[in-house]
Amino acid sequence: MGADGRDTIVAVATPPGRGGLSVLRISGPQAFAVALSRITRRSLPAHGCSRLVWLKDHDGQRLDQALLLVFHAPHSYTGEDVVEVHTHGAPFVVESVLKDLLRDCAAADPGEFTRRAVENGRMRLDQAEGVQALAEASSGLGHQLALRALAGGTGSVVEALRLQLLDVLSQLEADLDFSDHDIEAATAEALMPALAAMRERVAAWMASWHTGRLATGAQVVLVGAPNAGKSTLLNALAGQERALVDEGPGTTRDAIGVELRLDEALTITLWDTAGLHEGAHGVEKRGMALTRQRVAQADIILHLVAPEQCPLPEVAGDPRCLLVFTKADLGAHALADQGVQLSAKSGLGLDELRTSLRKRLLDDHWQQLELVVSEARHLDLLRRADTALARAELALTASHDFTLAAADLRDAAQALGAITGAVDFDEIYPRIFARFCIGK
Amino acid sequence: MSTATPPGSTWNHPDPAYDLIVIGAGHAGIEAALAGARMGLRTLIITMNLQSIGQMSCNPAIGGVGKGQLVREIDALGGAMGALADLSGIQFRMLNRSKGPAVWSPRAQSDKWAYAREATKLLFAANGLDVRQGQVVDLLVRAGRVESVMLDNGTCLRGHAFVLCAGTFLNGMTHVGEAKMASGRAGEAPAIGLSQALMREGVQIRRYKTGTPPRVDRHSIDLAGLDQQAGDEPPAPFRFFENRISLPQLPCHIAWTGDACHAILRDNLHRSPMYAGRIEGVGPRYCPSVEDKMVRFADKDRHQLFLEPESVNGREMYVNGFSTSMPEEVQLAALRTVAGFEKVRFTRAGYAIEYDSFPAWQLKPDLSLKSLHNLFLAGQINGSSGYEEAAAQGLLAAIGASAFLEGKDAWIPTRDQAYLGVLVDDLVHKPLPEPYRMFTSRAEFRLLLRQDNADERLMPQARNLGLLEEWRWQILLQRRDLRQRLLGWLQDTALTPRQVAPLLESASSGEAASSPCSTQRAAIWLKRPEINLAGLLASAGPTWALEADASLLAGLEMDIKYEGYIQRAQREQEVFRRNEALPLPENLDFSSVAGLSIEARDRLKLVQPGTMGQASRVGGVNPTDLQALWIHLQKSKVRAASPLN
Ligand SMILES: Cc1cc2nc3c(=O)[nH]c(=O)nc-3n(C[C@H](O)[C@H](O)[C@H](O)COP(=O)(O)OP(=O)(O)OC[C@H]3O[C@@H](n4cnc5c(N)ncnc54)[C@H](O)[C@@H]3O)c2cc1C
Numbered sequence A: 001m002g003a004d005g006r007d008t009i010v011a012v013a014t015p016p017g018r019g020g021l022s023v024l025r026i027s028g029p030q031a032f033a034v035a036l037s038r039i040t041r042r043s044l045p046a047h048g049c050s051r052l053v054w055l056k057d058h059d060g061q062r063l064d065q066a067l068l069l070v071f072h073a074p075h076s077y078t079g080e081d082v083v084e085v086h087t088h089g090a091p092f093v094v095e096s097v098l099k100d101l102l103r104d105c106a107a108a109d110p111g112e113f114t115r116r117a118v119e120n121g122r123m124r125l126d127q128a129e130g131v132q133a134l135a136e137a138s139s140g141l142g143h144q145l146a147l148r149a150l151a152g153g154t155g156s157v158v159e160a161l162r163l164q165l166l167d168v169l170s171q172l173e174a175d176l177d178f179s180d181h182d183i184e185a186a187t188a189e190a191l192m193p194a195l196a197a198m199r200e201r202v203a204a205w206m207a208s209w210h211t212g213r214l215a216t217g218a219q220v221v222l223v224g225a226p227n228a229g230k231s232t233l234l235n236a237l238a239g240q241e242r243a244l245v246d247e248g249p250g251t252t253r254d255a256i257g258v259e260l261r262l263d264e265a266l267t268i269t270l271w272d273t274a275g276l277h278e279g280a281h282g283v284e285k286r287g288m289a290l291t292r293q294r295v296a297q298a299d300i301i302l303h304l305v306a307p308e309q310c311p312l313p314e315v316a317g318d319p320r321c322l323l324v325f326t327k328a329d330l331g332a333h334a335l336a337d338q339g340v341q342l343s344a345k346s347g348l349g350l351d352e353l354r355t356s357l358r359k360r361l362l363d364d365h366w367q368q369l370e371l372v373v374s375e376a377r378h379l380d381l382l383r384r385a386d387t388a389l390a391r392a393e394l395a396l397t398a399s400h401d402f403t404l405a406a407a408d409l410r411d412a413a414q415a416l417g418a419i420t421g422a423v424d425f426d427e428i429y430p431r432i433f434a435r436f437c438i439g440k
Numbered sequence B: 001m002s003t004a005t006p007p008g009s010t011w012n013h014p015d016p017a018y019d020l021i022v023i024g025a026g027h028a029g030i031e032a033a034l035a036g037a038r039m040g041l042r043t044l045i046i047t048m049n050l051q052s053i054g055q056m057s058c059n060p061a062i063g064g065v066g067k068g069q070l071v072r073e074i075d076a077l078g079g080a081m082g083a084l085a086d087l088s089g090i091q092f093r094m095l096n097r098s099k100g101p102a103v104w105s106p107r108a109q110s111d112k113w114a115y116a117r118e119a120t121k122l123l124f125a126a127n128g129l130d131v132r133q134g135q136v137v138d139l140l141v142r143a144g145r146v147e148s149v150m151l152d153n154g155t156c157l158r159g160h161a162f163v164l165c166a167g168t169f170l171n172g173m174t175h176v177g178e179a180k181m182a183s184g185r186a187g188e189a190p191a192i193g194l195s196q197a198l199m200r201e202g203v204q205i206r207r208y209k210t211g212t213p214p215r216v217d218r219h220s221i222d223l224a225g226l227d228q229q230a231g232d233e234p235p236a237p238f239r240f241f242e243n244r245i246s247l248p249q250l251p252c253h254i255a256w257t258g259d260a261c262h263a264i265l266r267d268n269l270h271r272s273p274m275y276a277g278r279i280e281g282v283g284p285r286y287c288p289s290v291e292d293k294m295v296r297f298a299d300k301d302r303h304q305l306f307l308e309p310e311s312v313n314g315r316e317m318y319v320n321g322f323s324t325s326m327p328e329e330v331q332l333a334a335l336r337t338v339a340g341f342e343k344v345r346f347t348r349a350g351y352a353i354e355y356d357s358f359p360a361w362q363l364k365p366d367l368s369l370k371s372l373h374n375l376f377l378a379g380q381i382n383g384s385s386g387y388e389e390a391a392a393q394g395l396l397a398a399i400g401a402s403a404f405l406e407g408k409d410a411w412i413p414t415r416d417q418a419y420l421g422v423l424v425d426d427l428v429h430k431p432l433p434e435p436y437r438m439f440t441s442r443a444e445f446r447l448l449l450r451q452d453n454a455d456e457r458l459m460p461q462a463r464n465l466g467l468l469e470e471w472r473w474q475i476l477l478q479r480r481d482l483r484q485r486l487l488g489w490l491q492d493t494a495l496t497p498r499q500v501a502p503l504l505e506s507a508s509s510g511e512a513a514s515s516p517c518s519t520q521r522a523a524i525w526l527k528r529p530e531i532n533l534a535g536l537l538a539s540a541g542p543t544w545a546l547e548a549d550a551s552l553l554a555g556l557e558m559d560i561k562y563e564g565y566i567q568r569a570q571r572e573q574e575v576f577r578r579n580e581a582l583p584l585p586e587n588l589d590f591s592s593v594a595g596l597s598i599e600a601r602d603r604l605k606l607v608q609p610g611t612m613g614q615a616s617r618v619g620g621v622n623p624t625d626l627q628a629l630w631i632h633l634q635k636s637k638v639r640a641a642s643p644l645n
């Protein structure tokens, strides 16, 4: 426990396993003292500078040659004194260093570095979420959205709207509290356009979830009658044998997911599934149940139809469905112009499939959107704001009650504030920070 | 500064100690003394001049938006202000009638002489209450307690608890143009000595200022040429369950300033004590002087003036909207440009007053000083402004003093319970950059805190405290019962579209055709904007429902119509209560809490809030600070629980 009541914490910031380098991070009031006690030199490098040192343990035994990087509070990631120790990457070395540092420091809780950064005013909640998203980024889209969030883009756009909302709210409040004064009365007619414009923006943000949810990868499911060529297509797209293929129908029973990069922007999880057909029972029937589960969660359904087959009504009508006519090398399909025609065997049409998929999933205009919602938490809050704004409109136009409209606008403002962290501390913080991994 | 202790005076006490001594018989003092006596305390009220008990220093009116709610709550708690306003009222209006019921706010013009007379009568009629004239000039403090007070003639009076309600009088200084006078209110002496006595005890002082418009002679105004504003008919009383309105009802008149007036004011700005820098005290933004309006609203080409009668028969009238401390000749010249005022004569000139107040973070929520446990402060001296705010504090201070004398924890109204709760909590915890007045927007639970339900919210508490007359309690019980039966009827009775058709048609649109064609319960019908409860009962209700009066119906209607909102507010109320219930350790050292911003740390150290909820309101404290505080508490809990420590 430091003089100001806060622990000094330590954790390994790089992923476990053998690597060239590992980084340990120490943060807190005792960070410098602890670091000094582990090196032969009398001083630490200056703020923002690094130095190669011999690292000793508490008892003076050499542990490793390491690079020390020093940041002074408040100009550090956490806003506290921070020392980064870059050691050689062998797990045994890293563990020894960590174990030794834990004699003088506490082990960081999951996400504690970032939490301290938020607590010390170094970043807002939405930016902290950006940090997390960046660490998890698995696609170009995810990467870009995380960067936007980290740079504060999400927060400042939302905050700007919140301030606008407070502006309208204050007009209402003025009208309620100073109606006996000589001020211009607020009218529903005058306020409605502003409200409508705000709702429109919130609606656009909610719609952007369509894109934003893909940041963590899209779910694409291969569905079709047995023998449609699903497993073959999966293997072709994955570039390796991931699923068994056989001439006989009913080969695939389990749902098999393969993560692959569609292009530089998008990552998808492609699911091979058991073929759908009438009269199945036993293990086949259970396989079909799994197929339907995957379909329920799919962003896109690729419905495979072989030349001798017909589209299945069960899936063909789904708006998420893209028809894929397989085995083109064996002959054209009568309905070929309603979807993509390809041959997994020859590779013909595979690029066309990739392009169609990409088009269906991601509208290139997303770059121009002022906000792309990629956190489910944000979407929830936007929904709350939207309902509150809708209620406010009703209160203004139908019940003509400004006090109700004001309550609704407060609610909406609170919801927006919650995105950036201006909200009840005890409700969202624990949930958000539990998601963070140690050392991030 | 000089002291006012008479030469050679010593502290000797011929008389036995009072339980409670109230200093100052303004709006705060009156409530404190009456409540103290009613709760069974042997009470003394001392005031500088027995001729000016309950005087309205400024506007001859009680209530208004936010303030009217306070008056209703004071009345529900057994206070005097509601009845005094009714007895002296000469025009009653429910403000905000066109807005939601949550902000309906009663206001009344008073005959200010009648108000003061009724207040004086009440004090002299109260059992267990002694009244005397005198100026308190010093306090005798021993071991963190006030033992007695000394009057300007050397007389000493002992008490076990004290409530100080000195208003604008402490080192009061009035300004009219270049003229400056030591005075507590126009024509009255200032109170000297008390501020110094408190400063000696380490209490901090701040200068605030306020102003008032000129009073004019009715005979010098062309009233016939002005627009009139009449009151509501019939007038609705402030007091619950009793109508004591008896004076004739009078109109107010409306006039407008214009370019000529503004030009005169602008040309003379340098002569205003505010703008010439002769006044240092901080004044309220929401109540600007007319010269302030020239500067801050320079683009407005006219300002509204209300001409309000100060009494039924007298000639003095109050020029609402023309508060000023300009030299009298400027006030007069500017006002004479206003249509109807061409020949105006003043009975009193407008002026500004600077006075000492005590930043209220020095108080506990029971309004006692943190450093002097048996001294309670109430009213204007706590940095509030307004009669209603003062009266509310007087009442609460007496409640606090009574609890203190019994060695119990005081009842302190909470923000979700009453405007009174918002008032004390704001005063004691929030930073106050200017004199504080109540607004409805200060109450986050505004939809729950309505003037119509103050009885239900506070009378049970008033009864526990011994402040409520038994007959009023009995009426409350009857009304509760009636309300319950009405609610039952609304929830159980099915009405056909035909039964409610007349109501739908009478709604302006006439689009009765769009109404749903199914039979629904009355409570569901009531949720439609075009249907109101009174109409519903009149066309389809049971005969016994006629017993219910308008205010009972209004409250019930609101609760049903806005059920969704009320429920949301109640959910927020629960979160609020959870945080209110999270205590902070009494002597928490905020320097040891990591992760607090410097601003938050300073405010918290100063205010020393008692709960997490209070901490959230001290100003400069944001959610991350609260999070840090919360983590600190969790850690200290863990440490406290660990056997090693
Ligand atoms: C010029 C002026 C302008 C104002 N303008 C506004 C306004 O614009 N808006 C507004 O809301 N309010 C205004 N007010 C304030 C309003 O008058 C007060 O808010 C209200 O009266 C406060 O009530 P109180 O009980 O605290 O004090 P007061 O009503 O001021 O009563 C104080 C009482 O204490 C007595 N007293 C003081 N010191 C001593 C002592 N040492 N010993 C014995 N008795 C003492 C006095 O004689 C007086 O009776 C104004 C007041 C003045 C004087």
Ligand SMILES: Nc1nc2c(ncn2[C@@H]2O[C@H](COP(=O)(O)OP(=O)(O)OP(=O)(O)O)[C@@H](O)[C@H]2O)c(=O)[nH]1
Residues within 6 Å of the ligand: A224, A225, A226, A227, A228, A229, A230, A231, A232, A233, A244, A245, A246, A247, A248, A249, A250, A251, A252, A253, A273, A274, A275, A326, A327, A328, A329, A330, A342, A343, A344, A345, A346
């Ligand atoms: N000629 C040709 N044959 C193909 C093509 N794709 C798949 N096949 C053949 O069709 C048969 C079935 O292929 P699978 O990929 O196992 O079909 P499936 O849809 O996964 O079948 P189930 O798992 O049984 O539902 C195999 O014999 C494949 O070799 C293709 O593009 N051209």
Ligand SMILES: [Mg+2]
Residues within 6 Å of the ligand: A230, A231, A232, A243, A244, A245, A251, A252, A273
């Ligand atoms: Mg297969």
